[in-house]
Amino acid sequence: MAGFLYKSLKKTAAKFPDKPILVYEDQSLTTTDFLNEVKCCASFLKKNDFKKGDVVFNALGNTIEFCALLYAANALGVIVIPISTKIKIDGFSNLLNQLMPKLVFFDDTVQPFVKDLLPVEKRISLRLFSDYRAYDRLEIEDDDSVTGSDTAVIMFTSGTTSAPKGAMISNDNLEAAAAAYKDGLKLTADDSTILAVPIFHITGLSAILALFIDLGGTIYLENRFHADRILSLIREHNVTFLHGSPTVFAILHSECLKGGTGSLPSLRSIACGAGRLNEGIIRSLNKLFPNAQIHSIYGLTESTSPFTIFRGDVSKTEKCQSSGTPSLGAKVSIRNENGQELPTGETGLIYIAGPMVIKQYYPVTEATKKLFSGEFLNTGDVGYVNAQGELFIKDRVKDIINRGGEKVFCPEVESIISNFPNVVEVALVAKKDNLYGEVPVAFILTQPGAEFNADDFRLYLHAHLASYQRPVEIYYVQELPRT
Structure with missing residues (x-):
């Protein structure tokens, strides 16, 4: 069978065939429209001799084409390396040497040095790639060649050490992450969201794109983050859910202070990951989004985004610094520097395990092997768990x-x-x-x-x-x- 991303899209298209799933600039794609785009893209890959285990670089940014390539590759078992559109030539060259992709898809932001580093037959621009829509739709066969344990995406992160390494995210990891968010945030197909954070990072790819396509909710896809545009979209389309970092919400807050934006009552849920919201920002969000529950999330690339979720409204509790309890199937262990588990309430290194947590890094080295202890991964973060099982993050070791x-x-x-x-x-x-x-x-x-x-x-x-x-x-x- 195909990978989780493609399977979830196919399921959603069967359930909600005419529902808008991706809205980008002047395009509005229903689930059926997007599935057909993915099939055409899969045909393009097939005719370019892609097969399971091949590697493709996706440097197309927040575009429909990025999404189509991601899902088409997943249908065929092709491994996608999402590339930041802000990457510099040295970083890009290092990735090329490590992974030797069969083809690199890129937009104008990385075009200058891509042309210098790759022969014409190994690269394809966004403009040329858009022609995939002219290909016949490939009907994906249901067989056992692509499995849940197969790597779907390799996402490079400094993560738990300073040296960049690739988190090998499997189909099972992506499926577990979507299930964790659905369970923890109680989102449904009636919800809508905005994807303006980078799609090549784990929040954009897993916590927004993959989750909402699995749900059947509507995604308003933005190529760049502009606070005034985000606030306008929320008001115009009655958007119900936002997921971002504290920086995102701090920028939105600052924009409101400058523009005198009134409250936006349609938003019913906010998820904040990549760090903790301070209490000042929480108070401001309550005024801007009076009907929204604020959920703090602790996760990282290695946990495919979610690990702990504060299921209630963090702004309505004295525990506003809590990152919540482990998400569906997740386990946390607080340990000392020797790897020994510490009692409840004591501060130490955070180790995580669960179906959303990766099994290994790329490349596999002695240094990355040491980060794993049985099923647990040492995150490099410091925190403690209270008697109620809630995780509190103190800091990253390096910070x-x-x-x-x-x-x-x-x-x-x-x-x-x-x-x-x-x-x-x-x-x-x-x-x-x-x-x-x-x-x-x-x-x-x-x-x-x-x-x-x-x-x-x-x-x-x-x-x-x-x-x-x-x-x-x-x-x-x-x-x-x-x-």
């Missing part, structure tokens, strides 16, 4: 500020700072120091036009932060840099 041996957990300090009146956003970073090695420095964005007393703020920091946690320098900025 902890080590001030003379005392550990400063950035999210914890940022959350406390964000509770001071008229603080909109905070970023705590490390600065080298001759005495302590590292010391914390804060960059703070305050609400435009609002009164802010710096002296009162310093008194607040002294009352709420230990001496080693307090920023040695504070910079008031008009905008925080985004990555």
Whole structure:
């Protein structure tokens, strides 16, 4: 049988044949339309001699063509490597040497160096690739050649160490991730969402695209993230669900402050991954989206996006820093540096296991093998589990500020700072120091036009932060840099 992505699309098209599934610029594709596009794309791949296990680079960005290539490749057992449209020539060259793709599909953003690195027969531009629609539809055979354990996608991430490595995401991983989100967020085919985060990252590919095609919900696909456009789409189409990082929601919040946007009542659910929302942003989201439940998500590329989900509304609880409980089939273990499990409530390294967690990295090395302990993967994150089974993230090991041996957990300090009146956003970073090695420095964005007393703020920091946690320098900025 085909891979999970293709199977889920075929199932959804049979159930909701005329329902809009992908809306992009002036295109609106029903599930049947998109299935037919995928079949034409599969025919294109077949006629170019693609077979199970071959590798294709997908550098088409947030486009219909990216989606069609992903699903067509999955139908045939072809492994997709999603490539960032922001990749530079050195990174791209390294991936080429590691994986030797049969063909590279690219858009204009990476065109200059793709042409320098690859012969014409090994590359195809977005403009030329669009011609796949002229191919006859390939009816995908139901056989046993593509299995759940087969790799569907390899997504490169710095992840748990500094060296980039490929998370080998299987069909089973993708299916488990979709099931976890459906169970944890109670989404249905009546829901709609916006995919404006990069589709070549795990949130875009798994937590939005794959999930909503499996659900039969409508996706408004955007080539770039523009806050004013996102807010307009929500209002115009009564969008019900948004998934993004704290950065995404901080940008939306800032846009609302500038434009005086009123509340958007259609949104009923927000999922926030890739970090924790601070309490200041949570309060602002409550005003902007008054009917939305806010769900914090802890996950990573290696867990195909979801691992823990806060199933209630995190803004309506005192545990607003909780990342929730393990999602469907997931298991968490908190361990010390020697890999020994720690008691409930003690802080240590977060190990994860479950059907959504990858089994290995590409390439397989001694260093990556050591990250696995039986069925568990060492995430490199630090946290603890309380008596109710909720996971609390303290920090990533590489992001902890080590001030003379005392550990400063950035999210914890940022959350406390964000509770001071008229603080909109905070970023705590490390600065080298001759005495302590590292010391914390804060960059703070305050609400435009609002009164802010710096002296009162310093008194607040002294009352709420230990001496080693307090920023040695504070910079008031008009905008925080985004990555």
